[in-house]
Amino acid sequence: MEKTVNQKAWFLVLPVLILVAFSAVIPLMTVVNYSVQDTFGNNQFFWAGLEWFDEMLHSERMWDALGRQLLFSGIILAIEIPLGVFVALNMPKSGFWSSLCLVLMSLPLLIPWNVVGTIWQIFGRVDIGLLGHTLDALGIDYNYTQDTLAAWVTIVVMDVWHWTSLVALLAFAGLKSIPDAFYQAAKIDQASRWKVFRYIELPKMMGVLMIAILLRFMDSFMIYTEPFVVTGGGPGNATTLLSIDLVKMALGQFDLGPAAAFSIMYFLVILLISWVFYTVMTTIDRREG
């Protein structure tokens, strides 16, 4: 749509600007402030320059957490995106069953995050949980508080459980917007099921899939509550993702300087990757008109 140039439109944006400035810019400046200062308590601060950044960049703890975080986000994207598309392709297109599927699938999305953690914490326990008990009965050694692999499997499965529906719903919305004529044309051409998917459904879903990847990447990169409730970052530091590490540092040990420097770098990483996704997304948007 052709947009009119109108500078007065700024007035309409002003409330948002003020509100977001209050709740984002001021706190962010506090973080910047801390990141360049040191304190001995008593609210006495002095200039520390880029010392904290330097320290954090050479801190093994942060690189380890970043590595685990990238691994986690990578794994869940690799599972959730294909699985979500697969589920969407199998969903009933309309009618009662379609509505029922939509409602049931959205259910995990609206459960408070720490309850999600609690659900899986209980579900995976060997003594009282269905999953843990079944695995134990099958003779599989499974204990998510002791064993690194079990802890990872648990938080990955939990995230798949929690968020695959989001991808599926997005993909489903994309599929529903494809006109029937496309499928009829494919039928006349005797296109195989795979070709229909590859040349009709996938390109039409690209826009929404980009949103799905963007949302899932951002949210998995900031994940805190669910793994914290289930494993508390353990065993050892095996599941200490970036946010968990940051909260430990800022609110637990009150190391404001390093935590602030950490925050800023953390935010910049997310921003950079999201910017790439966003640019790709808007390009696709524009190409489709």
Added chain:
Amino acid sequence: MKINSRAVVMTLYLLFLLLPIYWLLNMSLKTNTEILNSFTLWPRDLTLANYATILTDPAWYMGYVNSLIYVCLNTVISLAVALPAAYAFSRYSFMGDKHLFFWLLTNRMAPPAVFALPFFQLYSSVGLFDTHIAVALAHCLFNVPLAVWILEGFMRGVPKEIDETAYIDGYSFGRFFVKIFMPLIASGIGVAAFFCFMFSWVELLLSRTLTTVDAKPIAAIMTRTQGASGIDWGVLAAAGVLTIVPGALVIYFVRNYIAKGFALGRV
């Protein structure tokens, strides 16, 4: 016999989704003795005592009230500021609009963990600590950008000729917006409200950091069950089940728009 593979896939997937929830429900209806001493697939000794504990103790049920208050406040504030902004983004081009839009989105990308401590200090210093409005404002950080994004997507679908016709007919901007434009994007407003509700309802880190007693959300109160005598599993499960209820109700109302909403109006 012909097996419908679609139905099989969907059944398996829904089973995977519902099993953990069923298990929570199952536990909430058992006594602690049954939970800990015997492994049962359904409650043998059906009891509602766990729910009674929650619904009769103000320390428990006020958690739900607190959560609902700040969630609703947040939804109203987010929509009120996002509506005009989304209109501006969808209709006009102005200096710096694209940068502004991306900057707004970056706030949706900001990790709450980064903001927890600064928020705590900011709201303490302005005397809003432990109030509902503090949590509602804090949640605006990610809900306002999201609402703007969704609404802009829906508004883009409304032809511009409608605006122009209304202005020719002598409508003022305010009257046009409320009388004509808002009914046209009613489903978009519903979807945006749903998302604000959802993300505010599920968030814990910020709401827990910003409250101590008076506005403490239910999700934070749930940690109370870890008492000296171990965890009260039954009550914990019951509290968990009750947190699912409001979400399930809201989903039911927007079920027909949910898919489009998740696509942020961009289908």
